[in-house]
Amino acid sequence: MTMASVGLSCLRYYKIFLSLAALLVLIYVLCARLPEVHLAACVENGRPCNEMWSMKERNLEDGKDKEMITVKAVTLEQHVEYTRQCEGKDFQITRLLGAFRSCISENGHILLKEYLSGWEELIKFMDSLGMVFGFISQETTTKINIMRGHLTGNSDEYHTLQSMVRYELDRGLVNFKELPQDQVPSGCRTLLRLHRALKWLQLFLYKLSTSTSQDNTGELCALAYEKALAHHHSWFVRQAAALAFLAMPPRRELLQVICVREEEEAQLVLSTAAKAIVRVYNLTQDVYEAYGMLELP
Ligand SMILES: CCCCCCCCCCCCC/C=C/[C@@H](O)[C@H](COP(=O)(O)O)NC(=O)CCCCCCCCCCCCCCC
Numbered sequence: 560m561t562m563a564s565v566g567l568s569c570l571r572y573y574k575i576f577l578s579l580a581a582l583l584v585l586i587y588v589l590c591a592r593l594p595e596v597h598l599a600a601c602v603e604n605g606r607p608c609n610e611m612w613s614m615k616e617r618n619l620e621d622g623k624d625k626e627m628i629t630v631k632a633v634t635l636e637q638h639v640e641y642t643r644q645c646e647g648k649d650f651q652i653t654r655l656l657g658a659f660r661s662c663i664s665e666n667g668h669i670l671l672k673e674y675l676s677g678w679e680e681l682i683k684f685m686d687s688l689g690m691v692f693g694f695i696s697q698e699t700t701t702k703i704n705i706m707r708g709h710l711t712g713n714s715d716e717y718h719t720l721q722s723m724v725r726y727e728l729d730r731g732l733v734n735f736k737e738l739p740q741d742q743v744p745s746g747c748r749t750l751l752r753l754h755r756a757l758k759w760l761q762l763f764l765y766k767l768s769t770s771t772s773q774d775n776t777g778e779l780c781a782l783a784y785e786k787a788l789a790h791h792h793s794w795f796v797r798q799a800a801a802l803a804f805l806a807m808p809p810r811r812e813l814l815q816v817i818c819v820r821e822e823e824e825a826q827l828v829l830s831t832a833a834k835a836i837v838r839v840y841n842l843t844q845d846v847y848e849a850y851g852m853l854e855l856p
Pocket of ligand 1: 681684685688692694695698699702752753755756759760780784788792793796800817856
């Protein structure tokens with residue numbers, strides 16, 4: 560047997576091994592069972608949410624224009640903030656809304672503690688979808704932990720996004736050229752990763768709010784991902800994300816995790832969440848743009 564033929568057969572085994580590995584990963588992702596999501600026990604003022612919702616909806620005149628939608632959203636915001644409970648669930652859309660709303664201070668600064676609580680709620684959401692989303696949840700947790708590390712002991716400097724940017728820039732802690740291997744990544748760089756993912760989330764929430772039960776949630780995810788995030792990720796991460804999207808639960812199940820039952824309620828909750836996130840996203844984007852930090856390595 561010549562060296563060339565040994566090399567060729569090794570290459571063949573290597574290819575077979577690679578294909579098998581890819582197939583196994585695919586089967587694992589497709590077969591991983593998402594946890595059984597029971598119908599959410601959504602209680603508001605001691606009554607089932609949908610009952611409360613129909614009452615509220617009846618009290619509002621029906622209208623298709625934007626203004627009417629805003630009126631409805633304001634009503635929802637007031638209610639979800641104080642009374643809406645989704646019993647027995649880790650993830651609470653009220654907490655998510657509360658965090659992303661309250662992270663904007665009166666002068667339009669982003670309060671980091673509240674911002675990170677919003678992210679922690681999103682981690683709970685991902686965790687409730689099962690293991691397939693574990694790597695995304697883990698990556699998010701890593702970024703949150705880096706941020707929490709910065710906040711610990713430097714709470715004044717890291718009180719807001721704006722104070723963090725000033726502090727890190729003044730001390731030369733932001734690296735514009737390359738990611739330093741031997742030091743903790745800066746808050747500016749870390750938050751930028753989360754900020755980019757918020758773009759994905761706002762697009763996804765809007766798509767989900769305007770979709771129907773016929774729409775494939777994985778496709779909605781993928782579309783939003785292509786638009787907002789894919790170009791920031793390596794080839795490997797893009798493949799892993801594509802596999803995770805295949806395992807996205809159907810819309811109906813997602814809505815159960817969010818704890819809404821009726822279509823109208825779903826649209827309101829999702830678009831309200833998207834709006835709250837857009838405000839945070841835009842304010843953050845302005846800061847990163849102003850300091851030329853949108854491409855931090
Ligand atoms: C529930 C569905 C989840 C779909 C999530 C879509 C985003 C998918 C891509 C995430 C890939 C994460 C893998 C690692 C990426 C990192 O390379 C990359 C760059 O970091 P580096 O510069 O330090 O290397 N990291 C990141 O971009 C940070 C990604 C953070 C992902 C956050 C995703 C949040 C998803 C929240 C879903 C919640 C839906 C809520 C509905 C009410």
